[in-house]
Amino acid sequence: MLITLALALVILAAYTTQAMIGFGANIIALTIGAHLWPLEQLLPVVVALNLPLSGSLVWKDRHAVAWRTLGRTIAPAFAAGFVGGVATSHFLQSAWLALGFGVLVSLIAAWELLRINHPRRAAHAAESAAFLLLGGLAQGLYASGGPFVAYATDRLGLDRRSFRATLLVVWLVTNSILLLSFALGGQLNATTGKNFLLFLPLIAVGLWLGEKLHHAVSERRFRQGLYGVLLVAGLILLARHI
Secondary structure, three states: OHHHHHHHHHHHHHHHHHHHHOOOHHHHHHHHHOOOOOHHHHHHHHHHHHHHHHHHHHHHOHHHOOHHHHHHHHHHHHHHHHHHHHHHHHHHOOHHHHHHHHHHHHHHHHHHHHOOOOOOOOOOHHHHHHHHHHHHHHHHHHOOOHHHHHHHHHOOOOOHHHHHHHHHHHHHHHHHHHHHHHHHOOOOOHHHHHHHHHHHHHHHHHHHHHHHHHHHOOHHHHHHHHHHHHHHHHHHHHHHHO
């Protein structure tokens, strides 16, 4: 009972974070939650819970989605990295590569937090493509591509509403693909459905809290929160693979 309650608090924090800034739910819920529940049971539930939260916010803010940026800039590089990561996951995964991802994300986040009062410099096309490719690769290898995608998208000059809505489209699509693969692989069962329904009310609470926080903070505070979560995500990647 206490373990389930602790996991519920982790899930609430994870999805409140995603509702506020547009990413972070999976990496927070899986990394911390894996200490409470077996990962093979937790993973399909976390992925399934992502869909109602992402889907409801994408529908609500569908007019804020930067569809042209998503289609022309984000999707091609991210998809190429994702396919490459999935295709090579059996022999490319290594602790050193994961550590490299964690170090890079942590350094980027720390640097951006130090420069939070400086105007954002627009990213060059090649720079954005490189980080989106890394994000897709990390997603395919470790299901941890969010930090790279969030950083690259933040450099594209979107306001916070468009930033969140556009990122959530990415997670809606990739988590739908993952859930389909779980279904085809026989990883969805009655227990998965029961656990999904058990934690589903937390998504409504996290959505409400995240929306309140998203609209309450200033643009500067939003970016502080974004890079604060990025720093935590980078440190989590390091802790997972040290």
